[in-house]
Amino acid sequence: MKFVIITGMSGAGKSQAVKCMEDLGFYCVDNLPPILISKFVELCRQSQGDIDKVALVIDIRGGMFFDDLFASLDSLKSTGHQCEIMFLDASDESLIKRFKETRRKHPLSTDGGIGDGINKERQRLKELKEMATNIIDTTRLTPGQLKEELRNIYLEGNETDNLIIYVTSFGFKHGIPLDSDLVFDVRFLPNPYYIEELRDFTGKDKKIREFVMNSPISIEFSNKLYELTSFLIPHYIKEGKNQLVISIGCTGGKHRSVTIAHVLYYRLKEEGYRTILTHRDESLGERKKD
Template identity: 85%
Template sequence: MRFVIVTGMSGAGKSEGVKYMEDLGFYCVDNIPPTLIPKFIELCRQSQGDIDKVALVIDIRGGMFFDDLFASLEDLEELGYSYEIMFLDASNETLIKRFKETRRKHPLSVNSSIGEGIDKERDRLKKLKAMATNIIDTTRMTPGQLKEEIRNIYLEGNQTNNLIIYITSFGFKHGIPLDSDLVFDVRFLPNPYYVEELRDFTGKDIKVREYVMNSPISIEFSNKLFDLVDFLIPHYIKEGKNQLVISIGCTGGRHRSVTIAHVLYHKLKEKGYRSILTHRDDTLRERKRD
């Protein structure tokens, strides 16, 4: 039987995550008291195979009972039951924004600000996060991307480490993404903007990608870029980094940056890395130049 504990920061997407796990055939229970876990797992094992995948959502909503989780996990190990921990996380800024948008109160911010509640929760979950089998940072994820990530881990079995690589195209004229870890400027590559029949298309269109990648410089750069990123990833993993944001920029963020981001994304996917591709500015139209 596969047993997964779903936990993490409030507002990081646990409710959505457990819905996706239900879609994958997991028997899901939300907010069960931790002391009942060993008994619950024993009941599932007695189902004679009717229940072979279980996901339990356990977080700080359990209040004083939350700290019983670690004793229950030790009991499971003594009984010979294996388990996995999926920890959902997000940046403080993202969590605050989500709470404000939904007008919900943070469970630990009854007499304090949302930010203070998040800090308290992060401190209480520090030990559990360190024990996590899979850490998913949802800061930049859409619900669809979270669903795909969970499917990749728990259905496809493609997860090999906790690092998620976000590849984002952008336009320098609109500013560099603030959460970038690595920024690459591709404004030296052939520019489809100056080709009238390509100007209104983007790097998502094959004709634009073919134009950009028809240059030996583009091919050499994309190969060197992949080699660099491929070299860096194991070191980031060793450091314990959970997400790596690679931002690739051109002038407007519609042609060259989208093309190179597309090429890098597919090379990383082919290598088996957990990657997500986004385009920040590709839908913004360039103003016609004099």
């Protein structure tokens, strides 16, 4: 089991970091008292392998319990678990600016002086920083750049595993899916609705897919759609996106959109992307069996 201790200066970006680690597949716990680490390890063992990567945010908010961290880390390492320390830091000027922007009091500031609280925290965290596996200075990092940095350090295996692509069909007359990232209108393709013997079937049926795809326009469009999404997906992954919703719509959401979504889904699956196919409006109304 792998453990990453997220710690560092208050205001340096630990809250943002733990969100990123969750996106990378880590089970995250914020502000866990160090004395409870051993008990938490036992709970993880009971998951029978469901939890194999853990990120724990432990910092000076723990107050008197924070001093138990070193003993708890020694105990964790003695059990054979892999343990790393990620220390987030930033310049004093940047930290002061962030505290002023959020109008929050520094946890070690007794008289309200942010600078004094920062100095005390640096002294208290000096030894822990020296033990750190990775030190990340967030002074000039945007949230997106911090996420990219964490991906570079902690991402294991195929980076596409962290992007889930949802390909969904829908009908414009029922509204565009609100969570769409990309929307494509296929109402210009041949419409089976006007063929009486095909009207009550859907794009899940082979006869409908054959009708729609028996057109040079449909073939050319599906190829161009695949080329476009194949171009965009690596850039979304680089940006740190973990969910992409591609919505394909026709008038009612039963024939053309279902067919094109079906074609795109299988092509993306063949490329190894984690892809989920849904048809929002396909089941509306009665449907014959093929």
